[in-house]
Amino acid sequence: MAAILTPPRGTGRVIAFIDLGSNSLRLLVARINIQGVVKVLNEAKQMVRLGEGAFIHHHLQPEAMERTLETLRSFADMCQGYGVEEYIAVATAATRDAVNGEEFLAEIRRETGIDFTVISGKEEARLIWRGVASGFEKSDTLRLYLDIGGGSTEIAAASTDAYQVLDSLKIGCVRLANIFPCGEKSVSAKQYEAMQMYVRNEGVHAFRRLADLNIPQIVASSGTAxxxxxxxxxxNRNSGSNAPDTAQTLTYRGLCRCVKELCSRTRQERAEMPGLNIKRLDVIIPGAAILQTVLEELNFDTVSITSRGLRDGMVTEYVERSCPGALLAPDASIREKSVLGLGRSCRFEEGHSRHVAELTLSLFDSAREVGLHDFSMEVRELLRYAALLHDVGIFITFSNHNVHSHYLISNSELLGFTDREVRFIAALAFFHRAKPSKKHRIFNELEPSAREVVKVVSVFLTVAEALDKSHMSAVASARFARQKKKCVLEVLCKMAAPLERGRLMRCEDRLKKLCGNDMQIVFEEPPARHFIAGTGEMPAAE
Structure with a gap:
């Protein structure tokens, strides 16, 4: 089976994307086809600390350069093994600020064949915005995009499609740690306040510009955040607190508690702190000082956290520039483009998939109106993408195609989605032909909250698929309604639809579990005749 699922080498170009930062060196190797579908082949990250000492001495230090060069040699060997055809490689603050930065990049070129481009702080901010924004639905609302790097902090105030402010502050966690080293002892309140004051002074003009924009949301994309x-x-978990902080959302209060705990500990005690990345031991407090100061200066109570960043912006721009097949519509989001790109690369039946998606959303919306659920618009969006991709597994074989759909969705790099969202979409595609239960590994791998959502919304996709069994779009509409206290599923057909009616009856048990045993299905077919499930009767003409 693995041989069948491995794409042939000719199905796209293999590209390596490399981000050489002041703290970390990141690599992503991907195969990208003409439709813009990105399949990640491998990725790697190494904290080389290239900026160590550079911001004080204005030169990259020999030990840091050797660490970086050694890692890049191994990256180059890996890329050669994958048959990489093109490198997209950028270098940021440590390299652009160092007197010997260009000299070091020339040495990298000689040793590895990788040609780096040094980008400005504002270009770095722009690419970070593009990468993070591609994970959100299109919106005209401004967001503040914040990335705390080793040598600089990038800021963008932007909607999905346009920015108002791009800025790069010469403060990063490594640079700040060089100025205010934390040492072996605990960090005093006075020293932490000095860090914050330094950040305020460096960012004063940017903070004033941003404060005037009244931006409602901030998103932080760095490893520090x-x-x-x-x-x-x-x-919070270890103390039994019910504070709302999660890996995706950090409150200002939660950050302050975290800072207090970090500063109260010696270096050795910090190293033993649950969750702390040991490689960030000496830069985590300076990084926290930057984040806390930004939140205070711009009056944010909460910051959203994302794993997306500069490298995603590089991929997004490469796809837009080099894959004309990915530009499906000028107003389509990167999420929509990547979903339809995957579907088309798998030769899905687009008309059927779009019709199933339309019916699925009608069921979702009407079920919400009659009180069957209260799930968010984010769930609705992911359900739509699952409906569009539910049949892509037929590309491999019709038998057990829901299994293959799950595999293809899980293993295709869908731009604009988090790993959690991809798992959710893939699970829904699987359960369009299976009932969610603990006997399925796919169900058990979901988070508990996601399992409850999948139990409900997979019913809508299963019913919608049943209502286009013939692939003829015979059903014009399907929606839930209330008649007195009874829940009714109303199905209106454009033509006789015996296949759809028969397939829908197989869903009756799941529908009753959702709606109640007294629920009713009204299936109306022309000419002016309809069938009431459970009675075998045709109602009298009105």
């Missing part, structure tokens, strides 16, 4: 959120979540 991710690690602070993880530490805070574990602190």
């Amino acid at each position: 991710q690690n602070l959120a993880q530490i805070t979540e574990l602190m």
Whole structure:
């Protein structure tokens, strides 16, 4: 089976994307086809600390350069093994600020064949915005995008399609740690306040511009922010607190508690703190000072955390520039483009998939109106994508195609989605032909909250698929309604639809579990005749 599922080498170009930061070196190797479908072949990250000492001495230090070069040699060997055809490689703050930065990049070129481009701080901010924004639905609302790097902090105030502010502040967790080293002892309140004051002074003009925009949401994309959120979540869990901090959302109060705990510990005690990435031991407090100061200066109570960033922006721009088949519609989001790109690369039956998606959303919306669920618009969006992709597994074989759909969705790099969202979409595609239960490994791998959602919304996809069994779009509409206290599923057909009616009856048990045993199905077919499930009767003409 593995041989069948491995794409032939000719189905796309193999590209390596490399981000050489002041703290970390990141690699992503991907195969990208003409429709813009991205399949990640491998990825790697190494904290080389290239900026160590560079921001004080204005030169990249020999030990840091050797660490970086050694890692890049191994990256180059890996890329050669994958048959990489093109490198997209950028270098940021440590390299652009160092007197010997260009000299070091020339050495990298000689040793590895990888040609890096040094990008400006504002270009870095722009690419980070593109990468993070591609994970959100299109919106005209401004968001603040924040990335705390090793040598600089990038800021963008932007909607999905346009930015108002791009800025790069010469403050990063490594640079700040060089100025205010934490040492072996605990960090005093005075030292932490000095860090914050330094950040305020460096960012004063940017903060004033941003404060005037009244931006409602801030999204942080750096490893620093991710690690602070993880530490805070574990602190809450271990103390039995019901504070709302998670790995995806960090409150200002939660951050303050985290900072207090970090600063109160010696270096050795911090190293033992649950959730702390040991490689960030010496930079986590300076990074927290930057994040806390930004939240205070711009009056944010909560920050959303994302794993997306600069590298995702590089991929997004490459796809838009090099894959004309990915530009499906000028107003389509990157999520929509990647979903339809996967479907088309698997030769899915697009008309059927779109019709099933339309019916699925009608069922979701009407079920919400009659009180069957109260799930969010985010769930609705992911359900739509699952409906569009539910049949892609037929590309492999019709038999057990829901299993193959799950595999293809899980193993295709869908741009704009988190790993959690991809798992959710893939699970829904699987359960369009199976009832969610603990006997399925796929169900058990979901988070408990996601399992409850899948139990309900998979019914809508299963019913919608049944209502287009003939693939002829015979059913014009399907929606839930209330007649007195009884829940009714009303199905209106454009033509006789015996296949759809028969298939729908197989869903009756799941529908009754959702709606109640007294629920009723009204299946109306032309000419002016309809069937009431459970009675075998045709009602009298009105």
